[in-house]
Amino acid sequence: MSEDRRLMVLRAIVQDYVQTSEPVGSKALVERHHLGVSAATVRNDMALLEEEGLIHAPHTSAGRVPTDAGYRVFVDRLSAVKPLGQGERRAIGQFLQGAVDLDDVVDRTVRLLASLTRQVAVVQYPSLTRSTVRHIELVPMGSSHLMIVLIVNTGRVEQRVVDTGRVLTDPTGEALVASIRSGINEVAAGVPFTVAATRLRRLVDEADDADRAALEAVVSALGDALVEEREERVVLAGQANLARAGADFPRSIGPILEALEEHVTLLRLLGQLGDDPELVSVRIGSENPVTGLQTTSLVSMGYGSGSERVASLGVLGPTRMDYPTTMASVRAVARYVTEILDENQAT
Amino acid sequence: MSEDRRLMVLRAIVQDYVQTSEPVGSKALVERHHLGVSAATVRNDMALLEEEGLIHAPHTSAGRVPTDAGYRVFVDRLSAVKPLGQGERRAIGQFLQGAVDLDDVVDRTVRLLASLTRQVAVVQYPSLTRSTVRHIELVPMGSSHLMIVLIVNTGRVEQRVVDTGRVLTDPTGEALVASIRSGINEVAAGVPFTVAATRLRRLVDEADDADRAALEAVVSALGDALVEEREERVVLAGQANLARAGADFPRSIGPILEALEEHVTLLRLLGQLGDDPELVSVRIGSENPVTGLQTTSLVSMGYGSGSERVASLGVLGPTRMDYPTTMASVRAVARYVTEILDENQAT
DNA sequence: ACTTGGCACTCGTCGATCGAGAGTGCCAGA
DNA sequence: TCTGGCACTCTCGATCGACGAGTGCCAAGT
Secondary structure: OOHHHHHHHHHHHHHHHHHHOOOEOHHHHHHHOOOOOOHHHHHHHHHHHHHOOOEEOOOOOOOEEEOHHHHHHHHHHHOOOOOOOHHHHHHHHHHHHOOOOHHHHHHHHHHHHHHHHOOEEEEEOOOOOOOEEEEEEEEEEOOOEEEEEEEEOOOOEEEEEEEOOOOOOOHHHHHHHHHHHHHHHHHHOOOEHHHHHHHHHHHHHHOOHHHHHHHHHHHHHHHHHHHOOOOOOEEEEOHHHHHHOHHHOOOOOHHHHHHHHOHHHHHHHHHOOOOOOOOOEEEEHHHOOOOOOOOEEEEEEEEOOOOOOOEEEEEEEEOOOOHHHHHHHHHHHHHHHHHHHHHHHOO | OOHHHHHHHHHHHHHHHHHHOOOEOHHHHHHHOOOOOOHHHHHHHHHHHHHOOOEEOOOOOOOEEEOHHHHHHHHHHHOOOOOOOHHHHHHHHHHHHOOOOHHHHHHHHHHHHHHHHOOEEEEEOOOOOOOEEEEEEEEEEOOOEEEEEEEEOOOOEEEEEEEOOOOOOOHHHHHHHHHHHHHHHHHHOOOEHHHHHHHHHHHHHHOOHHHHHHHHHHHHHHHHHHHOOOOOOEEEEOHHHHHHOHHHOOOOOHHHHHHHHOHHHHHHHHHOOOOOOOOOEEEEHHHOOOOOOOOEEEEEEEEOOOOOOOEEEEEEEEOOOOHHHHHHHHHHHHHHHHHHHHHHHOO
16 A cells, blocks of 8 residues: 555665666565565565556566656656765866867867766757857958858857958958948847847848848848758767667667767757756656657756756766766756856856 | 689688678689689688688688788779769769858768768868968957957868957057957968967067057967867767677677777877878778777778868778778768868868 | 465576588598 | 598587576465
8 A cells, every 4th residue: 555665666676777787676675775574565566566567577587677657757756866976066167167169168068978977978059049149250252252250159150151242352342341240240249149130131121222232142141040950069979888888778779879860850859858947857768759769868958058048968878877866967067067158158 | 823813712702701791611702703713722722811811710610701911902902992883973962062161061071971881980170280371350359358260261260269458449459459450360361370370479579568468368369279189170970880780890889989989099090191192091900009999990081172181081890891882982072072172262 | 454474386597418501621633 | 733522620509407586376464
């Protein structure tokens, strides 16, 4: 009857199984945890847990293994996110502190996360669409080409080259470039991408006929950059950790590696977070819609400037993972990266 | 005695083994290739080849398998690089043509190479140190900070933020920024990195005391960017192909994945090319100095603007690979990428 | 109404044995 | 120098049986 004890048993099973990676039997359980009841009682509880679909026996005479649903209950009701040790927190800070630009921050973050959790780490680049324009620079190239450099508040830089169809090297041309430069920065600097895109379009409509063509070329290239999908990028690290945990994957790790190369679906996955951005999101095994990742769990969290989450990062591993510790690491790293980005962004 | 025939036998062994991935015996050989001699004769040749260390029998009563040295001879003396089919060439062109900036070129290239060869592809970013400065832009941020944007002739962009320690928002400050901008571009634009670095340093020495500090801050940040090691980056794709070829790797693919995450050593490896930049370089198995990659072969080639090779790309796979086809793909892609970069660079 | 010890039963694992098949090395003859 | 023949070796896969872990259920205890 005691539901409480049944959950204690579930928790014990998860913990033991995570540690030993072998199906856990009733006898081993009562030996390693002081549950205050006998093995036979535990067996009865196990039978119930199996009926509820929380655990499962690989074959008649082996111990029990948690199902995806079992891990779900464990994560939701039976575990607390372990705070990280002092040393680890300091290590995170030091490792990320030395980053020199945004690429470097992302690079260091993903490696840090991989080595901390010993799993595959995934970090999404801060998304442009939710970002703001910091500055747009125009650099003449050759006689009629302009290189457009778009600088984003997260520190990211995008560039494009366009042909204006006009000679820009004479005084008139130089004046034109200067006027376009100041014009677009006036309406777009400091403004979120979506707003900037519409304002720039309006700017073109209002322009003199004479300069319209050149301005139009610049704005349309910028528009591409502002909405472009390619901007959504992810970086991975720690794939080797999959091989180490090879025994956890029934059908070899090939399909998992394949799924990891589909950056587009990975991004979609990372984008689906829970409601509360301060919370770590966990997707377990078959909860996961992506083919190939259904034997894995994804622990992820948003990060980025202040309360606005601009991107996500996370960790992917076997469903048999140490959730409390992994969740702690992911959360700590996400918070740290957010801090770093805030500092860099401080105008 | 006939050395020629012995080499024919070696070639046949390599071809069959690559295709079937099973040790090849004398009988199978005479059936599949018309060598004009009997199985017994082939056996004698095999015994000699084994003495020379070119082939090797996994156990007493199995067929023979080429050794690393055997593959070496095959690559050097027994194979011609197969030209690619018309369709493939066109596919390469189309796939790379749509690239929008340097990141995109590299990204597409690595994916293309991976899917073409069905192996792990490695592409090095065009190295900065062998590149030239196209333009340097300065963007004020806040009251005393400057963002420095360095634009490289390959299309790459680097940026840094420095604190000049001066107020830049008043007229004096704006003039200072303008003068620094024109000063550094005058000496550095269009110039190779190494030269630019020394010229910039001289510029600082000659500056007025009043503006020296601000200029110095800018130049020292630029100096960092010009020599920085982080600039050396590689991108990978196709790791999943390792898993597919899993049977080829005696000790699981873990160590290989680990080695692939050591970007620094990967870069060193890619940097070691043969003398002739037009030639594809092949490093086979144990020829490879990196721990973990000694069961793999690396097929690589330099690429980049015109005759100056600025970086390398390649493919990593099991020693049992189809060398002629792989070499053809690598060479074709390298040439195409070179072309694309040349176009983009055309001033 | 739970809990507990006991016991029969089920299966998967491990190791040994064995036969089949593939391939070799060597020899004697052309 | 090549060829056919033949004895030998070694791996691979299947079969078998003992072993052990773990369960499910039952009857007795609290």
